[in-house]
Amino acid sequence: xxxxxxxxxxxxxxxxxxxxxxxxxxxxxxxxxxxxxxxxxxxxxxxxxxxxxxxxxxxxxxxxxxxxxxxxxxxxxxxxxxxxxxxxxxxxxxxxxxxxxxxxxxxxxxxxxxxxxxxxxxxxxxxxxxxxxxxxxxxxxxxxxxxxxxxxxxxxxxxxxxxxxxxxxxxxxxxxxxxxxxxxxxxxxxxxxxxxxxxxxxxxxxxxxxxxxxxxxxxxxxxxxxxxxxxxxxxxxxxxxxxxxxxxxxxxxx
Amino acid sequence: xxxxxxxxxxxxxxxxxxxxxxxxxxxxxxxxxxxxxxxxxxxxxxxxxxxxxxxxxxxxxxxxxxxxxxxxxxxxxxxxxxxxxxxxxxxxxxxxxxxxxxxxxxxxxxxxxxxxxxxxxxxxxxxxxxxxxxxxxxxxxxxxxxxxxxxxxxxxxxxxxxxxxxxxxxxxxxxxxxxxxxxxxxxxxxxxxxxxxxxxxxxxxxxxxxxxxxxxxxxxxxxxxxxxxxxxxxxxxxxxxxxxxxxxxxxxxxxxxxxxxxxxxxxxxxxxxxxxxxxxxxxxxxxxxxxxxxxxxxxxxxxxxxxx
Numbered sequence: 001x002x003x004x005x006x007x008x009x010x011x012x013x014x015x016x017x018x019x020x021x022x023x024x025x026x027x028x029x030x031x032x033x034x035x036x037x038x039x040x041x042x043x044x045x046x047x048x049x050x051x052x053x054x055x056x057x058x059x060x061x062x063x064x065x066x067x068x069x070x071x072x073x074x075x076x077x078x079x080x081x082x083x084x085x086x087x088x089x090x091x092x093x094x095x096x097x098x099x100x101x102x103x104x105x106x107x108x109x110x111x112x113x114x115x116x117x118x119x120x121x122x123x124x125x126x127x128x129x130x131x132x133x134x135x136x137x138x139x140x141x142x143x144x145x146x147x148x149x150x151x152x153x154x155x156x157x158x159x160x161x162x163x164x165x166x167x168x169x170x171x172x173x174x175x176x177x178x179x180x181x182x183x184x185x186x187x188x189x190x191x192x193x194x195x196x197x198x199x200x201x202x203x204x205x206x207x208x209x210x211x212x213x214x215x216x217x218x219x220x221x222x223x224x225x226x227x228x229x230x231x232x233x234x235x236x237x238x239x240x241x242x243x244x245x246x247x248x249x250x251x252x253x254x
Numbered sequence: 255x256x257x258x259x260x261x262x263x264x265x266x267x268x269x270x271x272x273x274x275x276x277x278x279x280x281x282x283x284x285x286x287x288x289x290x291x292x293x294x295x296x297x298x299x300x301x302x303x304x305x306x307x308x309x310x311x312x313x314x315x316x317x318x319x320x321x322x323x324x325x326x327x328x329x330x331x332x333x334x335x336x337x338x339x340x341x342x343x344x345x346x347x348x349x350x351x352x353x354x355x356x357x358x359x360x361x362x363x364x365x366x367x368x369x370x371x372x373x374x375x376x377x378x379x380x381x382x383x384x385x386x387x388x389x390x391x392x393x394x395x396x397x398x399x400x401x402x403x404x405x406x407x408x409x410x411x412x413x414x415x416x417x418x419x420x421x422x423x424x425x426x427x428x429x430x431x432x433x434x435x436x437x438x439x440x441x442x443x444x445x446x447x448x449x450x451x452x453x454x455x456x457x458x459x460x461x462x463x464x465x466x467x468x469x470x471x472x473x474x475x476x477x478x479x480x481x482x483x484x485x486x487x488x489x490x491x492x493x494x495x496x497x498x499x500x501x502x503x504x505x506x507x508x509x510x511x512x513x514x515x516x517x518x519x520x521x522x523x524x525x526x527x528x529x530x531x532x533x534x535x536x537x538x539x540x541x542x543x544x545x546x547x548x549x550x551x552x553x554x555x556x557x558x559x560x561x562x
Contacts, residue, residue: 050441076443088438090431100424101431102442108424109444111452115416121424168443 001028002064003172003203004049004080009058010227011044018044020227021058026172031194031204033218033235035211037248041227042207043085046174049205050082051075063171077104081165082174085207087157089149095160096145099132100125102167128167135163139193155182159190166197173197175206179213191217211239223247256396263399265515266508270403270410271468273507276491277413277500278460284498284558285421286429286453288342289354293461293488295361298368298480299337300330300462301469305381306374308470312383315376323387327466334462339455361485368477380476384469402471409467410504413460417500420456429453483538487514490541494548496558505556513540 005025011018019041026032034042047053049060051072060068063079070078081102090098106128107113108121136142139159144151152160158178165173178194179187187210194217198204208214214221215235223230223238225247231238238244275297282288290296304326311318321329337360345356368375375381387405391398420426428449431439436446469475487510495506517540525533548555 052437052440071445073440073443073445076441082441084438084441088435088441090434090438092434093427093430097427097430101427101439101444104443106424109428111420111425111456114420114423114425125424164442 002026003028003062004205005061006045006049007059007061009045009048009060010056011041011048011053012056017056017227019048022224022227022229023058024222024229024232026203026205028171028203029198029201030219031198031206031217033214033221034205034207034224035209035214035221035238036224036230040224040247042224043176044227045224046082046176046205046207049174050080076102076165076168076170079171080174081168081170081172083158083161083165083176083178085176085180087154087161089152089157089160089164091150092148094146095136095141095149095152096129096132098149098160099135099164099167100128102164103128104168132167135166138196139163140189153183155186155190158182159186159193162190162193162197166202170202172203172205175204175208177207177209179208179210187213211235215239260396260399263396263403265511267399267403267406267471268515269508269511270406270504271464271471272488272491272511273410273504274413274464274467275461275488276495276503276507277410277417278457278464279488279492280457280497280500280503281417281420281460282454282457284492284503285426285433286450286457287350287433288450288454288457289350290357290454290457291354291485291489292341292357292359292361292364294480294482294484295357295364296334296338296458296461297465297468297484298361298364298477300334300465301475301480302368302375302381302465303333303462304330304466305384305469305475308385309381309383312376312381315373315381317381323385323470326470327463330466331459331463334465335455335459337462338458339451341458342451342454361480361482365477365480368480375477378477380474380479381469382474384473384475386470386473406467406471409463413463414500414504417460421500425449425452486538487511487541490545492555493545494555496555498559499555499557502555502557509556510541510544513544516540 002025006022009022010020022045036042048055051070055068059066067075067078107117107124133142133145136145141156141160149160178190182190191213194204218235221235221238222232223244230243230247231241275293279290279293282290306317307319307321307329308323308326309317310320341356341360345353369378388401391401428444432446432449440446491506491510492503494510496502514537517537521533521536
């Protein structure tokens with residue numbers, strides 16, 4: 001089953017096509033790698049999938065629904081979460097509050113309900129809190145639960161973002177360079193957690209430059225260059241493809 | 255002695271009405287970062303709404319609805335919330351400068367409508383005979399002052415508690431998140447625009463309620479009660495008390511109002527009679543000096559948090 005699909009998606013900034021006619025689909029349960037040299041359009045592709053940037057042409061389908069024009073803030077409830085290349089925790093909020101924010105459809109986020117349904121809100125908060133603590137435990141951050149997120153190291157921020165997006169029970173998660181700036185021992189934790197979460201049925205798409213991580217995690221890899229799909233295949237097939245080597249080392253492909 | 259206590263009650267009542275307005279601004283600016291420089295307009299909308307709905311029939315304007323006071327106050331909050339929501343909606347993303355200009359414009363328009371739409375607002379003569387709570391006790395001035403203070407304090411406490419409850423609620427958590435990192439909050443499913451409009455409308459409701467309470471406290475309103483000076487005073491109150499803190503909003507209002515009244519009394523006592531009208535500007539000077547001192551020595555105000 002296809003959970004996420006891009007059909008001929010393009011994004012132009014002025015005369016430059018950052019993403020140029022990308023088509024691919026992501027099957028339920030897979031870990032798909034998106035690689036390519038800097039400036040290939042990978043992050044723009046993510047922004048298009050996540051809805052934070054609108055497409056110039058093409059169509060994006062999530063769980064079989066056309067979500068091309070669905071605003072970014074509705075896509076997590078639709079089943080797609082994302083993390084950022086440079087993690088964006090809410091620095092002054094505690095880790096637990098960071099986590100609680102990712103819960104979808106909370107009664108307590110409706111202004112008036114805070115006066116009319118306090119008990120229901122308290123019950124929801126308790127349940128969400130338990131879930132948040134369990135997820136923080138999973139990424140080894142539970143002991144910092146009440147500290148503000150600004151105390152975290154870069155790698156811990158990546159782990160917090162992963163745990164945070166899991167609060168929403170997404171079907172598919174876009175990870176933008178999860179390994180960047182993460183120290184080796186924390187990276188092992190991260191890889192293990194992604195595997196575990198994937199085993200529980202969550203699909204991942206990840207942008208990554210760490211080829212070791214890509215080959216260990218990804219079932220399939222897409223290579224982007226100059227905004228277009230260059231080739232795809234299993235990690236080792238792609239790594240040997242001369243076009244890929246050319247794209248990384250030799251500037252612009254013809 | 256009784257006179258002095260009576261005056262203290264009167265002073266505190268006036269200060270607490272300002273505290274209400276400042277609480278509304280704190281929700282908009284302190285907690286959400288919405289730059290409202292049209293406070294006077296929203297206060298006026300609330301005041302006129304309740305005044306028109308509760309007063310007995312008048313010859314020269316619409317009226318005679320004779321609603322109970324509480325119903326008038328509720329209507330004031332709702333109508334002002336709607337006006338604020340519309341203003342927020344119209345300025346789309348409610349980004350700082352656009353919103354500031356728009357709210358300033360709204361305040362000017364409201365004031366001009368109050369001044370000119372005689373059939374609705376009574377024009378320059380305003381609306382008189384606004385019913386006062388517990389009016390039957392009016393012949394015992396001291397007791398009446400204290401009862402008024404009690405009513406106003408009760409409203410202030412109720413609004414304060416409601417706002418504290420909201421700022422600790424999941425709703426308040428979303429406002430904090432949006433202020434810290436809007437893009438991340440959107441990626442977590444929060445609509446920045448919807449929450450901004452909600453916060454702006456809720457803050458507007460509190461301002462409208464404050465306007466209504468004030469109208470019924472004085473018993474008379476006129477367009478010149480809603481000039482930009484009011485907006486300036488309320489901003490000074492929030493800055494002094496500490497933006498972001500509801501406690502600060504209340505304390506700042508009392509302090510700034512004391513300086514305002516004190517400076518007025520001082521200039522009335524010292525300045526010769528024919529210079530009095532001009533000396534009134536000293537009040538604004540006093541508040542300005544106070545603001546400068548606060549910004550120099552404690553830029554976050556009494557209760558505010560320092561921003562990194």
